[in-house]
Amino acid sequence: MKPVAFEYCRPDTVAEALALLEEFGADATLLAGGMSLGAMLNMRLVRPAAVVDIKRIPGLDAVTINEGEVRTGATLRQAAALDHAALMAAVPLLARALPNVGHFQTRNRGTLGGSVAHADPSSEIPLAIVTLGGSVELHSKRGARRVPAREFFLDILTTTRAADELLTALVWPRARPGAGYAFAEIAQRHGDFAIVACAAEAVVKPDGSLAHLAFGLGGVESRPLVADTAVFLGKHAGASLAAEIAAAAAAAVSPMSDFKASADYRRALINALGSKVVAEAFANSRGALK
Amino acid sequence: MIRLKPGSRHSVNLTVNERERIGTAEPRTLLTDFLRHELKLYGTHVGCEHGVCGACTVMVDGRAVRSCMQLAVECDGASVRTVEGLAEDGALNALQRAFNRHHALQCGFCTAGILMSATHFLAENPDPSEDAVKEMLSGHICRCTGYYPIVAAILDAALEIRPDKQITKEKP
Secondary structure: OOOOOOEEEEOOOHHHHHHHHHHHHHHEEEEOOOOOHHHHHHOOOOOOOEEEEOOOOOOOOOEEEOOOEEEEEOOOEHHHHHHOHHHHHHOHHHHHHHHHOOOHHHHOOOEHHHHHHHOOOOOHHHHHHHHHOOEEEEEEOOEEEEEEHHHHEEEOOEEOOOOOOEEEEEEEEOOOOOEEEEEEEEEOOOOOOEEEEEEEEEEEOOOOEEEEEEEEEEOOOOOOEEOOOHHHOOOEOOHHHHHHHHHHHHHHOOOOOOOOOOHHHHHHHHHHHHHHHHHHHHHHHHHHHO | OEEEOOOOOEEEEEEEOOEEEEEEEOOOOEHHHHHHHHOOOOOOOOOOOOOOOOOOEEEEOOEEEEHHHOEOHHHOOOEEEOHHHOOEOOEOOHHHHHHHHOOOOOOOOOHHHHHHHHHHHHHHOOOOOHHHHHHHHOOOOOOOOOOHHHHHHHHHHHHHHOHHHHHHHHOO
C-alpha cells in the first residue's frame, strides 16, 4: 500500500520543528530515519496531515560524552553509533544491544531517538536505556524537560511525549566502575522483533557477592521493564543465583501472547535466556575487576 | 524550511548512478516508486513495502537502505546508486560475475537489493567472515536459493575485489 496524502515539512532548526508541532499537534508525525514510520505510513496505520522531517536539522545527531553521562542526539543513526568507538566504550550495554537492532540495511538509516519515540515493546534501544536508568530529553514551545526512561514508556507505541513535544536527545549513564554488561534476544530470524530480549548490568564485589544488578526485559509486556532484584543483593553471584533471578523475574511478569509466542513460552525464555544473560553480566563484571 | 503541499507534485533532484536526474513527486511518493515510475529505473524491485524483504534496497549517499521506507522528497539532493549503476563499461562487475558463477540467483527478484547491500557491505568489510555475510543477508529474503550460493558469491567477490589481496599475491 501507499501512504495517505500529507504535507511534507523539513524544518532547518529545532525551533522551526517545534512551531510545526504546535501548528499541527497530533496531526503531525515526526520523521527521523523512518524505519518504523515508513512501514506504518505504507500500511496506513498512521494517516498524518503533516510529516515533519527532522533528519537534516544540524547538530541534532551530536554525541556528547561527559564525566557522568552521555548524550546522544535524537537523529544519531544506529550505524553511526556503532561506529563511534568512544560512545560504545562509554555505554557498553548499548554496544551489545545495537547489533540486534533490525538489519545492516535498516541500521544505516534508523535512529536511536526514533526507536525510543516509537516505543515498540520489543525494541532493543528502549530496553537498554530503561535497564541503565537513563533519561529522555523533550522540547516543546512550552519548554524543555527530562523524563526518566523508566517513566517514559507507557504502553505499546505510547509514551509520555505530548503531541507538541520533540524528543531531542537520549541521556545515558556512563559505565559503572567494575560493572559487567550482557544482552541477548530470541527472534524468529536475526534482526526481527525480539520475542524476548534480556539486558543486564551487574557489579560483583571482589569477594564474589552481588553489589548491583539491573535486569531488563523486552518483548514481554507492553513496555520494557526492569525486574525487582533487590532481595538478591549481597548473595554469591554465580550460575545458581542467575537462575534464581531469572526464575523470579519470569514469575513476576505478565507476558503477552501473540502469533509468535504464548505467555508461557515467553516465561520459559526469560528463564533460559535471562539466566544466561545475568550469568554473563556477572562474569563480565569479574573480568572488569581484573 | 521546506513545506510541500499534499497532493501536488514537487521537483526532486537526485544524482542517480552518477547522472543528474530531475523528476517530480508528491510528498507521499516513495523513493522506490520515484525510481521506477518517474526515472524508469525498473531494476529496483518492490517487495513487501514495509522494510522486511530487502528487494528494494538501494544505496543512498553511499549506504545501503530500503527505498520503500523513504520518501522521494526526503532524498532531494542525495546521491543514489541502483543496480543499473553496477556494470562497468557495459559488462558485469566482479560482484555480479560472482553471482553468475555461483548461481546465486534463480528468479532474480531479490537480487538487485542483495547486490546493493553487498556493494556497501564489501566497501566497509573488504575481508568479511562468512558469519558477517550471513548477518548482512539477514536483511534480505530469497525464496529460491537457500542463501548458500549467495554467501559463496559474496565471499568469492570479496577475494577478487580486495586490492590488498592482489598486492599480497604479487609479493614474494
